[in-house]
Each structure stands twice: as C-alpha cells, then as structure tokens.
Amino acid sequence: MPSQLFVSIVEIGCFFALIALGYLIVLYGAGFFHFALGPYAMFSALGAAYWVTASEWPLWVAVVAGVAAAVALSVVTELLVVRPIEKRVRGEELPSLIAVVATLFAVSQLAGTVFGRKPFPGQPWMDFEDPIEWGEAVIGGQTVIIVGVTLAIFILLAAWLRWSRYGQWLRAVGENQEAARTLGFPVARIRLAAFAVGGLIAGIAGPLFSPKAGVNFESGLSYSLFGFIALVMGGTGSIWAPLAGGLILAALQIAASYLFGSPSLNYATLIAAALFFAFRPEGLFARRVRH
Amino acid sequence: MKSKAFKLWKSVALTALAASAVAALTFPAVPARAQDKSPIVIGMLEDTSGGASFYSQLTAGSIKVAIEEINAKGGVLGRPLKLIEESDANNPSQSPALVSRMIQNGAKVILLNSGSASAVASKKTLSEQKIPGLAPTNIDTRIGSAPDQEYSFMLPNPITDIGTIYAEAFKKMGVKTLGVISDDSPTIAGINGLLLPKIQAAGVTIVAQEKAPLDANDVTAQIIRIKEKKPDAVLVCSLGGQLEVLFENTLYQQLRKTPRFSLASIGNQPSTWKLAQPNALDGLVYAASIASNNPRSAALSKLLTAKQGAKFLGLTAYEAQGYDAVQLVKQAIEKAGQDDPTLIKTGLEHLSGYKPSFGSEKFTISFNPGKHIGTDGLCGLVLMQFKGNKPGAPFKTYQAACD
Numbered sequence: 001m002p003s004q005l006f007v008s009i010v011e012i013g014c015f016f017a018l019i020a021l022g023y024l025i026v027l028y029g030a031g032f033f034h035f036a037l038g039p040y041a042m043f044s045a046l047g048a049a050y051w052v053t054a055s056e057w058p059l060w061v062a063v064v065a066g067v068a069a070a071v072a073l074s075v076v077t078e079l080l081v082v083r084p085i086e087k088r089v090r091g092e093e094l095p096s097l098i099a100v101v102a103t104l105f106a107v108s109q110l111a112g113t114v115f116g117r118k119p120f121p122g123q124p125w126m127d128f129e130d131p132i133e134w135g136e137a138v139i140g141g142q143t144v145i146i147v148g149v150t151l152a153i154f155i156l157l158a159a160w161l162r163w164s165r166y167g168q169w170l171r172a173v174g175e176n177q178e179a180a181r182t183l184g185f186p187v188a189r190i191r192l193a194a195f196a197v198g199g200l201i202a203g204i205a206g207p208l209f210s211p212k213a214g215v216n217f218e219s220g221l222s223y224s225l226f227g228f229i230a231l232v233m234g235g236t237g238s239i240w241a242p243l244a245g246g247l248i249l250a251a252l253q254i255a256a257s258y259l260f261g262s263p264s265l266n267y268a269t270l271i272a273a274a275l276f277f278a279f280r281p282e283g284l285f286a287r288r289v290r291h
Numbered sequence: 292m293k294s295k296a297f298k299l300w301k302s303v304a305l306t307a308l309a310a311s312a313v314a315a316l317t318f319p320a321v322p323a324r325a326q327d328k329s330p331i332v333i334g335m336l337e338d339t340s341g342g343a344s345f346y347s348q349l350t351a352g353s354i355k356v357a358i359e360e361i362n363a364k365g366g367v368l369g370r371p372l373k374l375i376e377e378s379d380a381n382n383p384s385q386s387p388a389l390v391s392r393m394i395q396n397g398a399k400v401i402l403l404n405s406g407s408a409s410a411v412a413s414k415k416t417l418s419e420q421k422i423p424g425l426a427p428t429n430i431d432t433r434i435g436s437a438p439d440q441e442y443s444f445m446l447p448n449p450i451t452d453i454g455t456i457y458a459e460a461f462k463k464m465g466v467k468t469l470g471v472i473s474d475d476s477p478t479i480a481g482i483n484g485l486l487l488p489k490i491q492a493a494g495v496t497i498v499a500q501e502k503a504p505l506d507a508n509d510v511t512a513q514i515i516r517i518k519e520k521k522p523d524a525v526l527v528c529s530l531g532g533q534l535e536v537l538f539e540n541t542l543y544q545q546l547r548k549t550p551r552f553s554l555a556s557i558g559n560q561p562s563t564w565k566l567a568q569p570n571a572l573d574g575l576v577y578a579a580s581i582a583s584n585n586p587r588s589a590a591l592s593k594l595l596t597a598k599q600g601a602k603f604l605g606l607t608a609y610e611a612q613g614y615d616a617v618q619l620v621k622q623a624i625e626k627a628g629q630d631d632p633t634l635i636k637t638g639l640e641h642l643s644g645y646k647p648s649f650g651s652e653k654f655t656i657s658f659n660p661g662k663h664i665g666t667d668g669l670c671g672l673v674l675m676q677f678k679g680n681k682p683g684a685p686f687k688t689y690q691a692a693c694d
Contacts, residue, residue, distance in 0.1 A: 004545065008511040015508075053562075117340030117380075118348070121533050121566040131544070131568075138544045140568060213508045214533030216340070222506065257512035262475075262503050 003137040005258055009250045011143055011212065014150035017246030018205035019227025020234060021154065022198040024242055028161075029170040029194020031177065032093070035100050036077060037202040038224025039107035040070040045206030045215040046111050049120035059123050067203035074199025077103055078192055104224060112217035122210025142211050149208055150243075153201060158239045166193055229273045235283020244284055248272075330373035331366075331630045333358070333620065334398030336390055336405050336413065341381030342476050342505045343406040345532040345560050350404050350428050350613035351376075353591075356598045357617035367624045372617075379405050381530075383412035383477055390416045390424070398422065399630045400620050403443075404613070406478035406530065407431035410443070417442040423623075423636040427616035428609050430555065431481050435663035442636055444663045446612050446619070446656065447649075448671040450482045450554075453578050454489025456672055457552060460576070460689040461495050461524065464550065470499040470522035472513060472538055474529045482554070483528055490526075498522050505534055514541045524550040531556030536566045543571035553577040561604035564680045572677040576686050579675040580608035580649040587648040611649035619645060619656070619665075647671075653693045668693050 019037055026034040044066035051062035081103055085096040126141035133139075161167035173180045173190045181187045206215070206223075226249065234245025249269070256268030276283070335354060338347040355374065362371045375396055377389035386409040390401055394416075401417065403410040403426040410426040411433050417424040418439045425444045426434050432449040434440075461469070469490065473479050487497060499520040501513035517525060525542060529535040535557045542551055551574065557563055558577030581588050591614055592606040619642060624630060626638035643657040650671035657667050669691035676686045 002515050004511050004515060008509045012509055112340070118344045119340075119533055121536070121563070140544075209508075213506070213537050216506075219506065254509065254512055258515060261516075262501065262507070262510075262513055265504075 001255065001258060003135045005254050007134075007137050007139055007143060009247065009254050011146050011209075011250075012253065013243075013247035013250035014146050015205055015209040015246070016226050016230040016249050017234075017243040018150060018153065018201055018208075019223055020231035020242030020245055021157065021239075022201040022205070023227060023231050024236055024239070025157070025170075025201065026194050026198040027236060028174040029197075030078070030082075030191040031174045032082060033097060033100075034074070034077070034195065034198055035097070035224055035228070036104040036107060037074070037198055038222070038227055039104050039111070039220030040073050040199050041202040041206035041209075041223050042215060042217070042220035043073060043107055043111045043206070044070040044203040045122060045210035045219075046115045046120055046217060048207040049122055049210060049215060050115040052123045053120065059125065062123070063125075063207045066207050067200065070203025070206070071196050071199040073107060074195045074202070075192060078195040082195075083188075083191070104220065108217055108220050111220070115217065117217055119214050119216035120210075121214050122207065122212065124211040125208070146208055149204065153204065154240065154243060157197075157201075161239060166190065170194055226269075229269065229276075231283070232273065232276050232281070233283055235285035237283070237285035241283060241285035248284075328370055330371045331368075331624060332373050332375060332397040332399055333617075334390070334393030334396070334401040335374055335376045336386060336393070336401060336403050336409060337376055337378050338381040338405040338409070339378040341379075341406075342474065342530040342532065342534075343381040343409075343478065345530070345563065346428060346556065346609045347381075347404050347406075349560070349607060349609040352599060352602075353595060353610035353613035354402060354404070354427070354617055356595060357614045359598075360594070361617065361621055367621050368629070370630075372621075379409050381406045381409060381476065381478070383408040386410075386412040387416040390422075391420070394420050394422050399632045400425065400623075400635055402427060402613075402616055402620075403429060403434070406476065407434065408477035408481055410434045410445070411481065414439040414443045421636075422632045423639055425616050425620060425639070427612040429478075431478070432485050432664070433481070435665075440663050444639055444658060444665065446616055446647075446665045447555075447580065447608065448666045448669065449664055450485045451489055452666065452669055452672060453554065454486045456578065456669060456674065456689070456691050457486075457526070458490050458493030458495065459691075460552075460674060460686070461490065462493060463689045464524070466495060466523040466550070468496050468498045468520070468522045468524075470501075470517035470520060470525045470549075471497055472501050472503070472510070472517060472525065472527055472529075472542075474507075474534050475502045475504050476530055478530060479528050486528070486554075503534065503538070505530075507534060507537065510537055510541050511545075514538075514545050518545050522549065524552060527551065527553045527557075529554070529556055531560045532563060533566065536563050536571075539575065540568045540571045543568065543573075551575045555579070555608060558675060558677070558682060559607035559609055561607065567680050570679055572680045575677045576674055577677075579673045579682070580671055581606050581611065582649075582651045582654075582670075582673045584652045585648065585650065585654075586652065587646060591648040608649050611647065615645075615647040615649065615656070651693050 022037045048062040048066035051057040082096045089095045124142045125145045131138045131140045230245035230249045234241035256264040338344045358372045379385040390413045401424040407429040410429045423442045427446050430450045434445040499517040503510045555578045595603045623635050623638035627634035640660050645656040654670045655667045656665040670693035674686035
C-alpha cells in the first residue's frame with residue numbers, strides 16, 4: 001500500500017482515538033457511556049471556525065473558546081441530564097442513555113442555530129510552506145500537530161490516572177459508585193471531573209481535525225459513531241486501547257477505499273464492527289480481573 | 292299626486308346615488324391592474340446548508356441586490372418585487388414540495404437556486420402548476436430540455452458546452468487519458484452523465500473514475516488509485532466547498548505535475564481559496580464566466596462592492612447570473628404586462644439578445660418557445676487558470692470564440 005495512505009491512517013486514527021478516549025474516561029469515572037461527545041467535538045470545531053471566519057477572532061482565542069464550550073456542554077449534560085435521571089431511576093442505565101442520545105441531537109441543532117447550517121472550513125493550526133517528504137509520502141503541518149497533540153493527550157491522561165489523586169479515584173468510582181461513596185470518595189465531584197475531561201478531549205479533537213475536511217452541524221453523529229466503534233475495537237482494558245482501536249478502524253477504512261473503491265468504506269466499517277461485536281465484544285484490550 | 296310621485300322619484304334617485312357612491316368606494320370603476328400596488332412575489336429555491344450552499348448563497352446575495360435595485364426605481368409595472376425563500380439543503384426529493392409551497396404562497400416565478408438535481412426535480416411541478424422557473428447558475432442540460440421543460444428555463448452555458456470546451460482544450464494539449472474525481476452528490480452524478488460522454492466522444496479515454504462522499508474526511512485512497520493509472524490530466528467534478536479543497540490539496544500532494552481541471556465550482560467560490568494549502572491551486576484550470584472585456588461585469592462588480600462591502604470577495608459567475616436572472620424576470624413581466632405566470636413564461640420566451648453581466652462582451656442570452664437554454668454560443672464561458680491560490684490569467688491554450 002502506498003506510504004501516503006499510512007499518513008491518512010494516522011491522521012484519521014488519531015481523531016477516532018481521541019473521541020474514543022473521551023468515552024473511556026467518562027466510562028471510567030461515571031460508569032456511563034457518554035454518546036454525546038461527538039457533537040461536542042463538532043460544536044467546538046464549528047464554533048472555532050465560525051469565530052475565526054465570521055467574527056475574525058485570532059485562531060487561538062477561537063479554539064480555546066470552542067474547547068471551553070465543549071467542556072461546558074459536557075458538564076451541563078452531567079448536571080442537568082444524566083445525574084437527575086439516574087437519581088430518579090436508581091440503577092437503571094437505559095433512561096439516561098436515551099436522554100444523552102437525545103442530547104446528541106439537541107446539541108447538533110443548537111450548533112446549527114447558533115453558527116448556521118452552512119458547512120465551515122476548519123482552520124489549520126500550522127502549515128508548512130514545504131511539507132515534509134517521507135519517501136513517497138508528504139506530511140503537512142497539521143498532520144504533525146494532530147499526531148503531537150494526540151500523543152500528548154494520551155501521555156498526560158495516563159500520567160494523571162496513575163499518579164494524581166483524582167485520577168486514581170476516577171477508576172474506583174467508575175467500578176462501584178456506592179462502595180466509593182461509602183468509603184468517603186467525593187463521588188459527585190469525581191463524576192463531574194470525568195465528564196469535564198471527556199468534554200475537554202472532544203473539544204480539542206474537533207478543531208484539531210476539522211482543517212482536513214471542514215465541519216458542519218450534522219458532523220457530530222458520525223464522530224460519535226466512529227469513536228464508539230474505535231472504542232469497541234480497542235476495548236477498555238488500557239488507556240491506550242482507544243488509540244489502537246482508532247488506528248485499526250482508520251486502517252480498515254483507508255484500505256477498503258484503496259482496494260475496493262470509496263463506496264466500500266461504510267461496508268468495511270459495518271462488517272468490522274459486526275465481527276468485533278460477535279467475536280470480541282470486549283475489544284482488543286480487555287480489563288483483566290484477578291480471582 | 293304629482294308631488295307624491297316627485298318625492299318618490301327623488302327618494303329613488305337619492306337611494307340610487309347613495310348606492311353608486313358605496314359601490315364606487317367598494318368597487319373602483321378603473322380596472323384593478325392599473326391600481327394594483329401589491330407586490331409581485333418571486334420564489335427562490337436555495338440551499339443554505341447542503342453541498343450547494345457555497346455557491347447558492349453567493350447567487351442569493353446578488354438576487355437580493357437586484358430586487359432591491361428594481362424596487363428602489365419603482366418596481367415592475369409600478370409594483371414592488373417580493374422575494375420568498377425555501378431551502379432544500381440540496382436534497383432534490385424536497386424540492387417539488389418546497390416549490391409547491393412557494394406557489395401556494397403566491398409566487399409567480401421561481402428562481403431555482405439550489406443544485407442542478409433540485410432544478411431537474413422541480414420541472415414537473417412547475418409544468419403542472421404552470422409557473423415559470425429560471426435556474427440562474429445550474430448547468431445540467433436537462434433543466435431546459437424535454438421532458439417537462441415547458442415552464443423551465445436555464446441561464447448559463449450547460450454542462451455539454453463545458454464538455455465541448457474541455458474536449459477542445461484537451462485536443463490542443465494532446466491529452467489522451469483522463470482521471471476523474473467526483474463527489475457523490477446527485478447533482479454531480481447528473482452532470483457527469485452529460486459531461487463525460489462529451490469528452491470521451493472527442494477521443495479522450497477516462498482511465499480512472501473515483502468518487503468521494505460529500506462528508507469525506509480523506510480522499511488519499513481515491514487520488515492514489517487515479518495516480519496509479521498515470522492519466523495525462525485530472526478533472527475534478529464537485530459542487531466545490533471544503534471537499535473540492537480536499538481534492539485539490541491531495542492532488543497537489545500526489546500529482547503535482549499532472550494538469551488539473553475543474554468545473555465551474557472552486558474557481559467561482561473565493562471563500563474557499565485561502566483554505567487550500569499554499570500553492571495547492573496553482574495551475575488549476577476552471578470554467579469561469581467573467582471576462583475582462585465585458586463592461587457589464589465591471590459595472591456589476593462596482594454595484595456589489597457598494598452594496599455588500601467587505602463581504603463581496605470579487606465577481607464570480609454566480610453573482611452575475613443571479614443578478615441577470617432577476618433582470619430577465621423583470622423584462623418578462625414587463626412584456627407580459629401583468630403578473631400572470633403563463634404570460635410571464637411567454638414573455639421569457641420572447642426575450643432576445645439580452646446582454647448579460649457574465650461572459651464575453653459580445654455574448655448574449657435569448658429564449659424562444661423551442662429554446663429554454665439561454666446562452667447564444669460558447670463565449671459565456673472563459674477558461675481561467677489559477678496562479679498560486681488566486682485566479683490568474685485566462686488559459687492560453689484554448690478559449691471559446693463567440694459565434
């Protein structure tokens with residue numbers, strides 16, 4: 001396969017990995033599948049693009065504002081949607097999951113209302129006048145940024161989970177909230193931190209990736225779906241599992257497009273997801289429990 | 292007795308006079324149309340959010356300027372024009388219902404300002420409801436051709452003319468093999484069905500034909516598949532916008548030395564040029580419609596600069612064709628003498644030799660009962676070439692002459 005395709009796999013894989021990582025963090029800290037992270041990434045990207053092109057804000061101000069908006073949306077979702085429903089239904093997950101799926105559509109429509117329903121171009125964070133040549137492949141500035149930021153997020157998060165107090169508490173709360181509460185952990189605060197960190201990761205992922213192909217208010221659903229499939233493939237057994245899942249999913253999509261033409265991309269994704277659901281639902285990196 | 296009879300006649304006469312006065316106040320004696328100041332409603336089917344929105348909104352802007360200008364001068368037949376709008380998001384399955392809605396809301400003419408597929412999908416509705424529709428920017432030949440074309444008109448050179456011009460350009464350049472990359476929109480599918488056979492008929496072999504979805508994140512695989520076939524040139528068929536930028540960026544990376552051609556999209560969407568990587572558009576040839584020798588283009592450019600300020604990024608085919616479409620509708624209504632849609636349609640069919648603000652200086656637009664495609668020759672099209680990421684000079688290898 002031509003080397004340029006590997007560059008594409010890395011770019012797309014990093015984006016899927018970041019969305020999947022956001023899911024994983026909320027799963028760790030709240031035991032909950034936060035399906036609305038895709039639209040938060042979209043909202044951040046669309047907001048940043050809108051503020052740069054229509055309001056002529058400097059890029060960094062617009063990106064920070066987009067990320068802040070994504071964090072705020074995630075926190076509000078926990079406080080006003082997930083927590084009240086979980087309190088009411090005590091132990092049942094389905095009602096809050098349905099509510100978050102509804103939130104996914106609400107956030108998409110909110111973005112369309114606030115920023116308009118026209119597609120917006122993403123704003124590159126960096127570009128090279130002369131891109132880097134690696135064999136036959138060409139690597140642009142934004143590609144370097146995508147890889148660098150992705151690795152930095154994964155490394156920082158791994159360190160946070162391992163060595164910080166909140167990071168260590170996160171997993172305890174996610175495993176068993178009642179037990180954690182009994183032991184005196186600040187469960188509500190830890191859950192909120194998980195949602196905030198998930199929103200932060202999604203908020204960075206959106207503007208990071210949108211320079212490649214732009215963004216519109218309907219992009220969030222596909223971000224959510226691909227992030228979810230990346231998490232299914234990677235599993236939840238390691239903080240690095242989403243990265244593996246993202247790269248595998250991206251490789252499947254790019255290889256299918258190259259070998260069989262672009263219509264096969266969706267079929268390849270569907271077949272891969274079905275195979276993992278059927279034969280390896282825990283993903284590649286499963287959590288091991290010592291008996 | 293005489294005085295009783297006189298009193299009776301007097302009261303009858305007074306009653307009749309009073310009744311006449313009431314009738315005169317309620318039902319004016321003068322015919323309605325001469326005193327009618329109500330707006331003439333024009334409907335506009337547009338795309339505000341889909342794949343065609345990049346150019347649909349440029350056209351909508353100049354349509355609104357044209358209507359504002361006409362109303363400021365007293366309107367048409369002493370009546371203002373009123374624009375009502377519906378967006379189909381470039382989804383042709385929505386178009387007939389939205390066109391019907393505008394007709395129900397009083398539209399006497401419909402400007403078809405979404406994708407070509409939307410215009411084609413609207414033809415039957417226009418024909419059944421006998422409301423004329425004019426597509427200012429769509430290039431699908433089927434809009435102005437049978438079946439159901441009785442009430443459908445189109446302004447610009449159709450895609451078959453672009454095919455003719457590119458076929459001639461390829462012949463002059465010695466291009467024998469072509470790679471084609473397209474988006475998967477219904478509009479481009481329809482356009483390719485008319486364009487590519489024209490190019491093939493001129494002896495060019497299409498060695499690779501790839502597609503990408505409108506929301507594609509990456510097109511490297513498709514471009515590499517084209518690269519492997521080593522075409523003499525590559526043609527990009529797209530609605531434009533970010534996807535075409537993605538196509539051009541990737542082509543620049545992978546096929547820098549291969550001549551590239553585009554339809555009328557990216558070249559006429561100035562807001563997308565700065566999104567391309569540095570120099571990614573350099574050398575790209577596209578079908579423009581603005582010629583430096585057309586004084587009407589310069590005049591319109593001045594008007595739009597005054598009206599739109601910094602929002603106006605330079606005159607493109609889209610703005611010029613939108614403006615001209617409104618002028619043609621105005622002339623058709625004046626010919627009709629009233630806002631009856633069937634008479635307006637007949638008025639359009641009798642417009643001849645209109646000098647538009649796009650195309651070469653000698654280029655004209657005419658319609659007749661058997662000709663609903665307005666262009667009178669190929670010189671409504673000008674092949675332009677990018678220098679860096681901005682349009683440079685006309686393409687030296689070939690330009691269409693005015694008939």
